[in-house]
Amino acid sequence: MSTVTTKDGVEIYYKDWGEGPAVTFSHGWPLNADAWDGQMHFLVRNGFRVVAHDRRGHGRSSQVAWGNDMDGYADDLAAVIEALDLDGVTTVGHSTGGGEVARYLTRHGTGRVAKAVLMSAVPPVMLQSETNPEGLPREVFDGLRRSLVNDRSQFYRDLAVQFYGANRDGADVSQGILDQFWLWSMQSGLINAYDSIKAFSETDFTDELPRIDVPTLVMHGEDDQIVPVKDSARRTARLIPGAEEIYYPGAPHGLTATMQDRVNEDLLAFLRR
Numbered sequence: 673m674s675t676v677t678t679k680d681g682v683e684i685y686y687k688d689w690g691e692g693p694a695v696t697f698s699h700g701w702p703l704n705a706d707a708w709d710g711q712m713h714f715l716v717r718n719g720f721r722v723v724a725h726d727r728r729g730h731g732r733s734s735q736v737a738w739g740n741d742m743d744g745y746a747d748d749l750a751a752v753i754e755a756l757d758l759d760g761v762t763t764v765g766h767s768t769g770g771g772e773v774a775r776y777l778t779r780h781g782t783g784r785v786a787k788a789v790l791m792s793a794v795p796p797v798m799l800q801s802e803t804n805p806e807g808l809p810r811e812v813f814d815g816l817r818r819s820l821v822n823d824r825s826q827f828y829r830d831l832a833v834q835f836y837g838a839n840r841d842g843a844d845v846s847q848g849i850l851d852q853f854w855l856w857s858m859q860s861g862l863i864n865a866y867d868s869i870k871a872f873s874e875t876d877f878t879d880e881l882p883r884i885d886v887p888t889l890v891m892h893g894e895d896d897q898i899v900p901v902k903d904s905a906r907r908t909a910r911l912i913p914g915a916e917e918i919y920y921p922g923a924p925h926g927l928t929a930t931m932q933d934r935v936n937e938d939l940l941a942f943l944r945r
Contacts, residue, residue: 676755685732686725686752690716694758697724700767701868702860704731714936725752729864740867742875746775764789768872771795778880791891792925794899795877795908806903813873828857834897837924849929881911888915889942893923
């Protein structure tokens, strides 16, 4: 099994497929690198090298009680990029992974990075506050914590329905897609998934986003029930200089699965520009 060990002693699993310009993938909560298989398989066949890792506490990486925050996540991504000596990378992040990518770019710099993609991503900040009145109330995230601790298996089954928009009229989401969400989620450590709620909901990237100095694509579903588009992607695109935007009418949070072909083509077009 391919792993790198971070400076704080965490073993991070990664997979590395193909040859060509490198693309890294940072997954959403509470999943793992396998959530990107549809994009990775497609890009390998279009001449790219693709690398995805399991965030600390998720999938096949070490379940540790420290570093379960955006700095720790960004450092994990940096450890993989540096261990594989990747240059000219396009960093792609979905949901919490989008925050991970943003923090990597501002914490570690863009010396190794050519482009960035923030997909259904949590920045600028999800939590409602005086400075972010359109955010989600703290009670929403406290409810996630309670459900996670009380019955995480059922919680993940219920969350999958919203994640992929299976509760919408006319939705065509297979049971297999819902089942794999549950499987991936159950591979995350309880403490890691719990602590990550604070990381993805309370981390404020507002002052960081204007410092991103590489071409950036913002992609988001307009019917995202997990990270509402109005208070995330549309604000992010205004804060990142020159950011490109693609919005998908009616698309859910998990659009990498429900709109895989279209997302893949849009991603490929951005990589080739």
